[in-house]
Amino acid sequence: MIQQLKILHLEDTPTDAELIARELKTGKIDSSILLVDNKSDFVKALKNFSPDIILSDHSLPSFNSNEALLLLKESGIAVPFILVTATMSDEFAVSIMKQGASDYVLKDRLGRLPSAIINAVTKHRMEREQQSVHERLKFHIENTPLGFIEWDRHGVVKSWSERAARIFGWTEDEVVTGNKSIFHIVSDADLPVANKTMKELLSGAVIRNTVQHRNKTKSGMIIWCEWFHSILNDETGNVITIMSLVQDITERKKIEEKLAASEAGLKEAQSIALLGNWEIDLLQNKQVWSDEMFDILGLNNKENEASTELFLSVVHPDDFEESKEKITRAFAGDGNSSFEFRLIRQNGELRYGYSKWKFDFDGNSLPVRISGIIQDITEPKLAEIERIKMVNELMMRNKHLEQFAYIVSHNLRAHVANIIGANSVLDIPKLSGSKMKMVKSGINDSIKKLDEVLKDLNHILQVNQAIAEAKENVSFSGLVEDIKIVLANLIEKDNITIKYDFSQMDEMVTIKSYLYSVFYNLICNSIKYRQPNIAGIINIKSQRSNDKLELFFSDNGLGIDLQKKQAHVFGLYKRFHSNIDGKGMGLFMVKSQVEGLGGKISVKSEVHKGTEFKIEFGL
């Protein structure tokens, strides 16, 4: 409903004014009326009264409706203007309407006035609203980063927004009036792209499309733009217009390129370093792995989704429990940590990996995220394993060299020194015949022993040589039976019993001559160092566990005082019994040969109780 109207009434006849006011009341127009009858009051009222509508008589003494309408226009105030007059020609009515009056009412037909006022005000308000909507729309269009362009099926631009002008540097006048083609602003390099997009639209295949390509500005600068085209057809399918929204995305493009370059760089760096990274969002329980991490684990990143279970599925079975525990403990609040693991890729390849991570916390010190890395450390790990192997081998060789030095220093030299000493003694003139004889026989013995040491040296050298001899399946019971035959005389003479139990394992693939020598030397030792007056018993047995074979040789012989001799048991030319002929070669050879076969030997012994040797081989 129209609220109270402020009406400016220009009228010099008070009775007419009164008549009109009454008519308004009758027509239920709620209004306040300001009545003026001259030009100066009219101008003041326009300014101060801000009327909603103006009613004007045609002719006043020094003023008329034409002049009033002109003043209204000049003031810029947009309000409806209705002429209320006694008489009027049709020509005049047409002329005043052309000048901008909303309507006219004759004074003898005042009954029409209220509805004329309501119509004029309503129409005026609708116009105002429409204009406001249009202005707002225009404002929005000009203030979005999107340029608004309309063009026809030949590419000729029909509409060119202010923003479009700012993007491309061409004014609306230059483009629209100049009949410029839309292709005028496409960079030469991307003309094919723009052409293809246009053809797609005009063929009717699509009604809208989006495309990014390079454009050029008026100054010749190349810029990246994103275009949203849509096509408007009439009912018969003819193209009316193509409407395009365009945005300058040069900056975005630059950032995208930088980001892509830095991502590519990171990917490249990860690939070179064999280093992947992973992240767990603890709030959403989501995991993300880098491409390199998938590669390290030998997994396809398109077929698999990152998860702790997926990671554990490639961990080596022997490292599974430890890895799982490490991860579980980390989640349970163990915090930043790291571990090494082996993994088996789907193609069966064994690799070594290392993972390390740290927790990120929110403002309340609650963990929100774990960031971690995973590194393929196969190469350094293999190098380390190789190095350890080499160090062990070198230590072994060094030990042998020391043994050699020892032989040269003690055993070889002992006999040489004796021969030198004997040689000088033989020069003593007053040496008695009997002593002379003893010295000569001593020289003989020394020469024989010297020869034996040289043979021993040869023997040791052979063991130390690379094991070239072929391995074969060797039966333990077979070895013992063979040795029993060779030593039959001794066994009978000294009343020795040899028992064995190889039920757990009776054979292994090894070098037969070495294992024979080991068995032979240990059995011989047990016979040699038996306790006098006690029947000698030798027990040999094998024991098998998961990953190793153990051989036990035990006797009830003299035993060795290990508290004192532990360090020397397996030393070369070490002897512990002065009353029994031995040269300290046996156990040294046994140890060398066991180690040559990749095993370990250890000893337990108690004086006058017996000795037990244990040999261990990995399976």
Next chain:
Amino acid sequence: MNAIRKFIIVDDDSFNNLLCKIIIEDALGNADINTFNRPEEALGFIREVYSSNNEPTILFLDINMPTLTGWDFIEAYEKFSDTIKEQIRIYILSSSVDQRDKDKAAANKYIKGFFSKALENEMVISVAGNP
């Protein structure tokens, strides 16, 4: 000063002991020499004889012996009374030319010197004095 003429030789190699005996007698004219193949017996002899005697004696000791090494021997000897130790001068006589053995000998206050076999006339005189 008179030359020392009492000797103890401890070495499991009997031929060496025989040679030492001949060389010492040749160097000093006459001497009282006790040789032992087993170090344990030598220790027993020293404890028995030298607890009451007062006779300077030179002891030539081998290192590499089966039941008791020269070093084990010294360890047992160290526990003897001063009366005994004041009478006996120990020299290592070994086939070893190993510097580690020489260093170990030099570090022990009961070992007066280290000789590499074979024993020579001049060595005897240098430790016993001129006859």
